[in-house]
Amino acid sequence: MAEKPVRILVTGAAGQIGYAIVPMIAKGIMLGPDQPVILHLLDIEPAAESLNGVKMELIDAAFPLLKGVVATTDVVEACEDVNIAVMIGGFPRKEGMERKDVMSKNVSIYKAQASALEEHAAAGCKVLVVANPANTNALILKEFAPSIPEKNITCLTRLDHNRALGQISERLNAHVSNVKNVIIWGNHSSTQYPDINHATVTTSSGEKPVRELVSDDHWLNTEFITTVQQRGAAIIRARKLSSALSAASAACDHIRDWVLGTPKGTWVSMGVYSDGSYGIQPGLFYSFPVRCEKGQWSIVQGLKIDEFSRAKMDATAKELIEEKSLAYSCLN
Amino acid sequence: MAKEPVRVLVTGAAGQIGYSLVPMIARGVMLGTDQPVILHLLDIPPAAEALNGVKMELVDAAFPLLKGVVATTDAVEACTGVNIAIMVGGFPRKEGMERKDVMSKNVSIYKSQASALEKHAAANCKVLVVANPANTNALILKEFAPSIPEKNITCLTRLDHNRALGQISERLSVQVCDVKNVIIWGNHSSTQYPDVSHATVKTLSGEKPVCELVADDAWLKGEFITTVQQRGAAIIKARKLSSALSAASSACDHIRDWVLGTPEGTWVSMGVYSDGSYNVPAGLIYSFPVTCCNGEWTIVKGLSIDEYSRKKLDVTAEELTEEKALAYSCLS
Numbered sequence: 001m002a003e004k005p006v007r008i009l010v011t012g013a014a015g016q017i018g019y020a021i022v023p024m025i026a027k028g029i030m031l032g033p034d035q036p037v038i039l040h041l042l043d044i045e046p047a048a049e050s051l052n053g054v055k056m057e058l059i060d061a062a063f064p065l066l067k068g069v070v071a072t073t074d075v076v077e078a079c080e081d082v083n084i085a086v087m088i089g090g091f092p093r094k095e096g097m098e099r100k101d102v103m104s105k106n107v108s109i110y111k112a113q114a115s116a117l118e119e120h121a122a123a124g125c126k127v128l129v130v131a132n133p134a135n136t137n138a139l140i141l142k143e144f145a146p147s148i149p150e151k152n153i154t155c156l157t158r159l160d161h162n163r164a165l166g167q168i169s170e171r172l173n174a175h176v177s178n179v180k181n182v183i184i185w186g187n188h189s190s191t192q193y194p195d196i197n198h199a200t201v202t203t204s205s206g207e208k209p210v211r212e213l214v215s216d217d218h219w220l221n222t223e224f225i226t227t228v229q230q231r232g233a234a235i236i237r238a239r240k241l242s243s244a245l246s247a248a249s250a251a252c253d254h255i256r257d258w259v260l261g262t263p264k265g266t267w268v269s270m271g272v273y274s275d276g277s278y279g280i281q282p283g284l285f286y287s288f289p290v291r292c293e294k295g296q297w298s299i300v301q302g303l304k305i306d307e308f309s310r311a312k313m314d315a316t317a318k319e320l321i322e323e324k325s326l327a328y329s330c331l332n
Numbered sequence: 333m334a335k336e337p338v339r340v341l342v343t344g345a346a347g348q349i350g351y352s353l354v355p356m357i358a359r360g361v362m363l364g365t366d367q368p369v370i371l372h373l374l375d376i377p378p379a380a381e382a383l384n385g386v387k388m389e390l391v392d393a394a395f396p397l398l399k400g401v402v403a404t405t406d407a408v409e410a411c412t413g414v415n416i417a418i419m420v421g422g423f424p425r426k427e428g429m430e431r432k433d434v435m436s437k438n439v440s441i442y443k444s445q446a447s448a449l450e451k452h453a454a455a456n457c458k459v460l461v462v463a464n465p466a467n468t469n470a471l472i473l474k475e476f477a478p479s480i481p482e483k484n485i486t487c488l489t490r491l492d493h494n495r496a497l498g499q500i501s502e503r504l505s506v507q508v509c510d511v512k513n514v515i516i517w518g519n520h521s522s523t524q525y526p527d528v529s530h531a532t533v534k535t536l537s538g539e540k541p542v543c544e545l546v547a548d549d550a551w552l553k554g555e556f557i558t559t560v561q562q563r564g565a566a567i568i569k570a571r572k573l574s575s576a577l578s579a580a581s582s583a584c585d586h587i588r589d590w591v592l593g594t595p596e597g598t599w600v601s602m603g604v605y606s607d608g609s610y611n612v613p614a615g616l617i618y619s620f621p622v623t624c625c626n627g628e629w630t631i632v633k634g635l636s637i638d639e640y641s642r643k644k645l646d647v648t649a650e651e652l653t654e655e656k657a658l659a660y661s662c663l664s
Binding site: 022 | 351352354355356359361365381382384385386388389390391392393394395396398399491494495497498501502507508509563566567569570571572575576577578580581582585
């Protein structure tokens with residue numbers, strides 16, 4: 001076991017994704033089986049009793065790696081000295097709510113949390129925003145935490161990335177661990193672009209392009225894309241609840257690969273602060289293909305972008321620009 | 333990843349414990365990170381859509397160790413070829429139900445699941461019964477699956493065991509991984525006896541008895557015991573839902589230690605078929621201290637039992653004997 005515990009903050013910890021993610025973190029799935037952790041769990045006052053129930057269960061599970069639990073409704077206490085922050089808490093869209101209302105509520109939340117993190121988190125804190133609208137919440141957080149390096153703020157599109165791997169594996173009857181290098185471009189919303197143009201499958205005769213093996217461009221350009229884009233809704237229809245299990249697992253994958261590095265020859269998708277790569281407007285949180293090494297991500301450069309992909313990438317960028325405007329209008 | 337996949341059945345898989353448990357299994361928490369698994373998920377027809385939602389999420393999580401998912405409402409399909417069976421499904425107690433009614437429903441369920449397992453599971457399948465009344469459900473299962481060796485049928489008291497470790501660690505402000513060898517005797521119910529007479533804590537000056545370090549017999553014989561016995565109710569009070577996270581984690585611990593062995597010098601608690609050890613009536617499923625090696629559990633013998641403990645051991649045995657009689661009366 002490593003010496004020093006890593007402090008991990010989970011906001012919205014009394015909710016469903018929180019309940020799924022905290023045992024994963026406590027079992028070493030996020031940072032490895034030798035890395036002790038201290039969990040900081042934050043939620044709002046109405047959820048305080050429930051949050052305490054989660055803390056009680058974490059004690060009851062006698063996790064060897066879990067060296068402490070701070071369960072609180074106080075954002076300062078929650079953010080104190082944290083090395084990793086997984087922001088699940090946010091205002092969910094309710095029936096009858098306008099997009100602007102949801103945006104407005106979340107902009108306030110992420111503005112306040114930005115301050116607390118900036119003032120109290122440990123230096124080098126890595127932030128993952130999960131709560132929707134994830135990309136724009138991450139942007140607000142960045143704007144109001146200027147001393148947190150922009151490269152340390154990300155949003156989750158690993159769930160979409162994993163969903164895309166899953167769909168290809170099902171289509172090809174291949175094992176999912178043999179499929180790699182799909183890309184999720186853009187917004188974690190229905191305009192995301194799941195792109196398989198550079199994806200491959202490990203077969204007994206080496207790595208083959210997905211497009212070649214699937215051999216059905218029509219499916220790849222239509223149903224595959226819409227299935228991945230709308231998978232969240234499909235899960236809700238089946239379970240009557242949203243995809244906590246797979247979201248929590250994807251969040252662990254996102255952090256693990258960021259901290260411990262991506263495997264050789266493999267990239268993953270992360271929502272990161274755009275630097276203008278691939279003609280995407282700088283200053284948005286946009287999902288790109290990235291490699292990770294020594295705790296840093298870097299955008300995979302030089303991938304060919306065909307016309308079909310270009311249009312999709314631009315459409316999702318456009319949506320993010322509109323969301324950014326909407327968010328800023330809420331701040332006035 | 334050269335090992336052959338192990339087939340793990342989870343019944344009641346569309347429920348809350350199932351939802352916490354399946355990602356743990358798929359991540360290698362139960363059998364180790366180099367052991368591929370195939371999940372068999374069973375639930376009743378009203379839960380078929382939700383069950384399919386769980387399967388979809390397992391596909392979406394792109395777990396490298398998960399080599400397949402069979403999600404079904406057909407007990408035969410579910411049981412076919414399984415090496416490990418975790419029986420989470422059962423009839424929950426509802427408001428106004430008499431104990432006899434709950435018992436009667438569960439006796440029917442476990443009688444028919446026993447047949448299916450006996451006929452279709454792999455040879456030497458290991459069974460863990462979680463659904464309450466766990467000990468008696470396990471007994472019924474054993475009675476109606478005579479070709480499953482009795483040593484292969486167990487029930488979960490590891491949750492209570494872990495809760496006891498947690499309470500001692502909190503009381504002494506020590507890390508839970510430094511506390512060991514508590515014992516849960518008897519029934520997974522409010523008559524269970526959490527016994528620390530042989531428990532120790534690793535300190536800088538070696539292993540010390542818990543009784544000595546706590547130095548508060550009144551607490552150890554009073555509040556400590558009732559806290560552990562009633563912890564389930566305390567979790568429900570706080571969360572408004574029962575303890576899925578810690579139950580799932582404990583089920584993984586139970587199977588892992590059974591299959592991979594307990595650490596040197598450490599025992600755990602498991603509900604197992606009594607052979608008359610410690611003057612507990614034979615022919616009950618009763619929780620004992622056990623060590624595990626080469627895939628088999630063995631009751632720890634020769635522990636001294638004081639007068640106080642003797643009474644507690646007997647009370648919980650008495651309750652199990654009554655439950656057995658009640659269960660048999662439901663069969664007539």
